Amino acid sequence: MKNIDHLISLYLDDELSLGQKCHFVEKVHHDVKFYNNAVEFLQQEKMLHTVLRQKAPLDKPVNVLQSKITRMSGWVMAAVLILALSFIGGTYVQKTQQIASLNQESDIYRRFVIQQKETDQVEIVGSFTHWEKIPLVRSGKEGYWEVTLKLPSGEHRYSFVINGNQYRPDPTVLDREMDDFGFSNSILQI
Amino acid sequence: MPGQYKHFYLNYKDKLFSYLLYKCGDRELALEVTQESFVRHLKSYNHNDQITPSLLFTIARNALVDVYRSRGKFKIVESPERSTGVNEEDRFIVREESSLMYEAMKKLDETDRELLVLAVNGVPYREIGNTLNLSAVNVKVRIHRARTQLRKFLVESE
Structure with a gap:
C-alpha cells in the first residue's frame, strides 16, 4: 500500500490541496496507525514550535548603522564610514529608518507565565487589558500557567489574579508599585 | 512605504x-x-x-x-539561549524537552534542518524551494523525512 505519511507534514504546514484534505481526514478516521502517527507528529510539532519560539521575538529595533560603527576598531574608522555613507546619498540610511519606524509602530507579543500549583484559576489584569481579567491556561503538569498577549510599546502595569480574588504581582518582574487600592502591580517597559 | x-x-x-x-x-x-x-x-x-x-x-x-x-x-546551531536573560520567564522555565529537541535537531542534515525551520516558521513550500534551489517535490519529501528523522532521534534519546 502506498505510504501517504507525508500528508501529515502537508497538513502541519497548511500545504494540503482540497483533494488531499479529503484523503487525510478519511485516513485519520479509518486508519489507526495513520491516526497515531498524525498525533505523534502533532505533539512533536508543538514541542518544536515551543523550542523555536522560546527566543524573544524581534521586539527591539536595532540601528544597523550604529551597531556596525560601534564594532569598528576606533573613531577613525567610524568617521571614514560616516563620510563614505554621506557620499552614497543616504538611500541606505533612508531604508534603515523606514524599517526601524515599522518596528516602532508594531505591537509586541509578550508571554506571561506564573507557577501556581493547586490553583483552579489564574487570570491577568493590567493597563493593556483595560483592567479586564484575561484567563491564563495551564501549561504542563508542574503548575505553570501562561498566556501570550499583544502589547503596544510603552509602559504597562499588571497583576495576576489567583482564584478570582488574590492579586499577585509577577514574581519575575522586579519593578512594582502600589495602586490606589493597596494592590502591588508589576511594571513592564516595552 | x-x-x-x-x-x-x-x-x-x-x-x-x-x-x-x-x-x-x-x-x-x-x-x-x-x-x-x-x-x-x-x-x-x-x-x-x-x-x-x-x-x-x-x-x-x-x-x-x-x-x-x-x-x-x-x-x-547552539543550545537555547535560556540563560541570556532576554525574557524573565526564559529563566523561569527550564525544559528538559527543549534541550532534547535541540540535540535531535543538530543530528539532522544541515539542509533538512534548514527546510524544517523554514516550514515550522510558516514559510510556504514554494518559497522554501526558491530559497534553497530545490524542486517543490523535493521540498515536500525532505521536510517530511526531516520530521520522521527528528522523531527517531527523539525516541532514541529518551
Missing part, C-alpha cells in the same frame, strides 16, 4: 529572525542580519512587483555567510 510592504514586514520579521537565530545561534547577530536583510530587500523592492519571501530569505542567508566569512569562522 506602501502598506503592502508593511504587511509583508510584519508577517515575516519574526519568522526571519527565528530562522536566522536557529542558523547562527547568536541573538544579536540574528537581530542585526534580520534588520539588514529587510533594508537590502526593501532597496530591491519594486512597487509593481509581487513581494515574495524567497528573495528576503536568500538575502538573509547570503548576509549571514558574509558575516561568517568576515569573521573567519563558522558558528553552528
